[in-house]
Amino acid sequence: MNWPDRRLLDLFAIDHPIIQAPMAGVAPPAMAIAVSEAGGLGSLGSATATPDSLRADLQVLRQGTGRAYNVNFFVHEDPETDAERESRWRACLSSYYREFGLAPPAPSGPTIRPFNAALCDVVLELRPKVVSFHFGLPDAALTQRLKDVGIVLVGCATTVKEARWLEAHGADAVVAQGAEAGGHRGMFLADQFACQTGTMALVPQVADAVKIPVIAAGGIGDGRGIVAAMALGAAGVQMGTAFLLTPEARTAPLHRAALKEADDDSTALTNLFTGRPARAIVNRYVREVGPISSDAPPFPLAMGAAHPLRVAAEAKGSADFTPLWSGQAASLTRELPAGELVATLVAETEAVLARVQ
Amino acid sequence: MNWPDRRLLDLFAIDHPIIQAPMAGVAPPAMAIAVSEAGGLGSLGSATATPDSLRADLQVLRQGTGRAYNVNFFVHEDPETDAERESRWRACLSSYYREFGLAPPAPSGPTIRPFNAALCDVVLELRPKVVSFHFGLPDAALTQRLKDVGIVLVGCATTVKEARWLEAHGADAVVAQGAEAGGHRGMFLADQFACQTGTMALVPQVADAVKIPVIAAGGIGDGRGIVAAMALGAAGVQMGTAFLLTPEARTAPLHRAALKEADDDSTALTNLFTGRPARAIVNRYVREVGPISSDAPPFPLAMGAAHPLRVAAEAKGSADFTPLWSGQAASLTRELPAGELVATLVAETEAVLARVQ
Numbered sequence: 001m002n003w004p005d006r007r008l009l010d011l012f013a014i015d016h017p018i019i020q021a022p023m024a025g026v027a028p029p030a031m032a033i034a035v036s037e038a039g040g041l042g043s044l045g046s047a048t049a050t051p052d053s054l055r056a057d058l059q060v061l062r063q064g065t066g067r068a069y070n071v072n073f074f075v076h077e078d079p080e081t082d083a084e085r086e087s088r089w090r091a092c093l094s095s096y097y098r099e100f101g102l103a104p105p106a107p108s109g110p111t112i113r114p115f116n117a118a119l120c121d122v123v124l125e126l127r128p129k130v131v132s133f134h135f136g137l138p139d140a141a142l143t144q145r146l147k148d149v150g151i152v153l154v155g156c157a158t159t160v161k162e163a164r165w166l167e168a169h170g171a172d173a174v175v176a177q178g179a180e181a182g183g184h185r186g187m188f189l190a191d192q193f194a195c196q197t198g199t200m201a202l203v204p205q206v207a208d209a210v211k212i213p214v215i216a217a218g219g220i221g222d223g224r225g226i227v228a229a230m231a232l233g234a235a236g237v238q239m240g241t242a243f244l245l246t247p248e249a250r251t252a253p254l255h256r257a258a259l260k261e262a263d264d265d266s267t268a269l270t271n272l273f274t275g276r277p278a279r280a281i282v283n284r285y286v287r288e289v290g291p292i293s294s295d296a297p298p299f300p301l302a303m304g305a306a307h308p309l310r311v312a313a314e315a316k317g318s319a320d321f322t323p324l325w326s327g328q329a330a331s332l333t334r335e336l337p338a339g340e341l342v343a344t345l346v347a348e349t350e351a352v353l354a355r356v357q
Numbered sequence: 358m359n360w361p362d363r364r365l366l367d368l369f370a371i372d373h374p375i376i377q378a379p380m381a382g383v384a385p386p387a388m389a390i391a392v393s394e395a396g397g398l399g400s401l402g403s404a405t406a407t408p409d410s411l412r413a414d415l416q417v418l419r420q421g422t423g424r425a426y427n428v429n430f431f432v433h434e435d436p437e438t439d440a441e442r443e444s445r446w447r448a449c450l451s452s453y454y455r456e457f458g459l460a461p462p463a464p465s466g467p468t469i470r471p472f473n474a475a476l477c478d479v480v481l482e483l484r485p486k487v488v489s490f491h492f493g494l495p496d497a498a499l500t501q502r503l504k505d506v507g508i509v510l511v512g513c514a515t516t517v518k519e520a521r522w523l524e525a526h527g528a529d530a531v532v533a534q535g536a537e538a539g540g541h542r543g544m545f546l547a548d549q550f551a552c553q554t555g556t557m558a559l560v561p562q563v564a565d566a567v568k569i570p571v572i573a574a575g576g577i578g579d580g581r582g583i584v585a586a587m588a589l590g591a592a593g594v595q596m597g598t599a600f601l602l603t604p605e606a607r608t609a610p611l612h613r614a615a616l617k618e619a620d621d622d623s624t625a626l627t628n629l630f631t632g633r634p635a636r637a638i639v640n641r642y643v644r645e646v647g648p649i650s651s652d653a654p655p656f657p658l659a660m661g662a663a664h665p666l667r668v669a670a671e672a673k674g675s676a677d678f679t680p681l682w683s684g685q686a687a688s689l690t691r692e693l694p695a696g697e698l699v700a701t702l703v704a705e706t707e708a709v710l711a712r713v714q
Contacts, residue, residue, distance in 0.1 A: 004713050159622045160688075179536065180555040192639065194625035194648045198537040198555030200585060201576030201685035205621045208688075219558030228557060228585035230713050264562045265516045268551035282549065291551045328558035331517075331565075356361050356587050357714055 015039030017236025022072030031248035033064035038342035058126035068129035073115035079298040100312040156186030178218030182327035207233030221332025223348020241327040262330035273323040275302035281324035372396030374593025379429030388605035390421035395699035415483035425486035430472035457669040513543030535575025539684035564590030578689025580705020619687035632659035638681035
């Protein structure tokens, strides 16, 4: 279709301003390839990558498509291990360890590491068109290395202040991530958890505040959301939950089943799984402990205490302790191949535009 | 302009599907008259009305405009006073009473009463075209009395489940109130506070679930939001914060000043002021006590303990204890007369439609 706002099409060299959200663990190269081949921007979630696994994935992408794609990294601060807090947190979860006959796991180091020089080397070697970051941007030297070779940089903002910061520090486009979005809130300057801005309010305020193109994210599930985002001033959209039921997604069967049953009010922002607020379907763990706990160890250390419970529960066929990442529009998610989903979204967008005209 | 969706225009007999939100205390008859005369639907917030004050207001409205207008009531359950909880809450606030040299106020009865037969009598006598409700709908007998004389009934939903309930119990249209909205969350069936759905996700899911027209609310500040709401499947919008800086609004000077300085992330949902979750600009009271407290007495009894602090602080020129109701798009609010604001919103809507076409 003839998109009214061409800024992202030109910046990313794509046909449709539909970005498949990078979802570490569930969005493999095959999904990114399918989306990019369909004219959108496919993304690889590389938050948990090592240089070797990243190289392997980028080689698959390069061989799989001649179109542009995006690789995403986290740029959080590596946390300090706090033995007392880890111990307090295990005490809080002790009844669950007993229930599953598990010994509380010993605290371990972080399993998710921030973007670093070694990963940057691989990126420069295999040159994806776009690199996006969650929780800020890399330090000035790493950012400059990426910019020097012409890689397009995208940051993620949950507030106007964060969007302005990203623009000032070299981002070429900014994702305005409304509170409806599934998975981790990209917040990195926001200090008040209670102040989570929804997509409808966030996008126009970010669009007013920055000159770089804005990508709307959060609660966008079909062509209606795409047109809404464009009306609000976004040049494109990023959609994650919408791709979780594609055959390409590595969404586990328990997660797929939960998504298919999710209602508009089935999710909450919770820090129990990783230590950072992230939106997931409320399951037994979130309901019983309460979605936000100040005792949870900092990101990503909270994963250590919860993981054995997840494994034990899943072995019994239960998603009671599984992070069931989801946005608030899960009920709009379709079970279509990723490329077909992009084509469907484009057709829906045309239909909605015709309806509101 | 030529609105693509005419359902609300026909139902309410208005020219533009822009509803000024009923805001008890700040939206007087003069604001409703100005909005209705401009072709939108003006609303009177009558949550605190007595039969006599309601009659007086409705007479002003009837004399002020021949167009349709809306009168809003609350339909919460009258609370039981719980002496122990009231005492615990005063203990929680004790340092503030000391700071202002106040004795903790004795618990008193509710200052906001639900819609009842006496108010219904006045409504039937003066026949506004539209009556809307917050926190559900009145009992079947009262609802039937209103329907029997052809009054159009509007309910407010924060979830798909609530929207379905309202449709099944006689609502002719439903407000889908996203979490961005200022003031009280209309929630009446939702049991999990953490699951607050944003407008972008809520509106299409509600539109898919009910046959009655949907009015989008929450975070809509200008023509961009109006077109976005239409794209999402709404037949119209309800805007509150957008009208708080009109000269017609009874917004106090301290509240106006706070709104003018508000950013996208300045607000939070808090139950400290009234006992029910409501979105307000975070001030000292909300920041220090924390926005949600399980000790706060039930709606509307929490008002009793906080009110003397508000009065004492305001006497010193401080909004530290004032409920500064606001949605998340306060930065988009314009200081225009209410009728001019409606005309501006219509012109903006036309411009946005032209841009996205």
